[in-house]
Amino acid sequence: MNKCKFKSITTDHIPAMTNLLIERQSLESKVYPFLKNSCLNVKYVTEMFEELFDDSKIVGIGAFSNEELVGYLIAEIENDTRRGRCAWVPYEGIAIRKDQSSELIRKLYAEVSALWLEQGCFNQYTLVPLGNQEYFDAFMNLSFSIQQVHAVMNMEDYKPFESVADIDIRLANEADSEAMGRMSKIIQYYQGSAPTFELVLPEFVTRIKSGYEGIVQDEDSTVLIATKDSKEVGFQVYGTIDSDLMTPDNGAELSIAGTYTSEMGSGIGKSLMNEGYKLMKEKEYDNIIIDWRVTNLASSTFWPKCGFKPIAYRMFRAIDNNIAWANPCNPSINQL
Secondary structure, three states, X not given: OOOOEEEEOOHHHHHHHHXXXXXXXXXXXXXXXXXXXXXXXXXXXXXXXXXXXXXXOEEEEEEEEXXXXXXXXXXXXXXXXXXXXXXXXXXXXXXXXXXXXXXXXHHHHHHHHHHHHHOOOOEEEEEEEOOOXXXXXXXXXXXXXXXXXXXXXXXXXXXXXXXOOOOEEEEOOHHHHHHHHHHHHHHHHHHHOOOOOOOOOHHHHHHHHHHHHHHHHXXXXXXXXXXXXXXXXXXXXXXXXXXXXXXXOOEEEEEEEEEOHHHOOOOHHHHHHHHHHHHHHHOOOOEEEEEEEOOOHHHHHHHHHHOOEEEEEEEEEEOOHHHHOOOXXXXXXXXX
């Protein structure tokens, strides 16, 4: 790797960024063919970057060799009610030229992370593509950890489960609003329990329940409810998605799903998955996307069994905010 110069990324660099990202995605599509979709073109990627810079505060760094951009790393500076002030690297937020190594990613991060800290972003997130091992290796070697898995299942790869539960599964209607509201606690339980420990602020519980109750009225959602002895025991919700660089053409999203803890292991999830697959196949979808928290043991063991393959990880690093003053660059620290 030739020695690079590092400079701030601006809208002037969008054409070069577009070329690098298309090159990255072309390589990704060799591993995940469905990513070679209608969005993988100069017009879409250019407009995506233009919109990103227009709508967000972007702080990023580019690596230049002989005045040519060979890599970039950009983040949106966000104030999130749950994540706090953070730097968010979107799926399109990093790319290096194919002749570069993972060490360039680490050097880009070394340059840009200090700028993120100046913005108060001690919590840092990045969506890492998995088609090229170098991206994942680089962030692992920067002390980032896997938080969320984003996965895709091709409809042709699904193998229906044979051992399923003796339950009834039907499409939900408006009369199921209260049942869905009750089941809103399922995911909260799994997310808040060991070893996930994902907090759910009390003031959001009512809002979440209301969202579940209203989903049966959403014309774009397909809601399946599993019942046993006329009582709800689990559910799945499917929705339509728009293609982007991270999602395939003609895909559906399995957005939320859950089974009561007392019914786990009895085949309810398998029964729901069989029925959901059949419905999405009838609607002529080619792929189903899903994401889950890696520390949620139920999710991280079940969804891969269904045939979902990870294509990206959301990775996270929290930097001790005491570094803002407890560092050798602070001239007053020796006075303490």
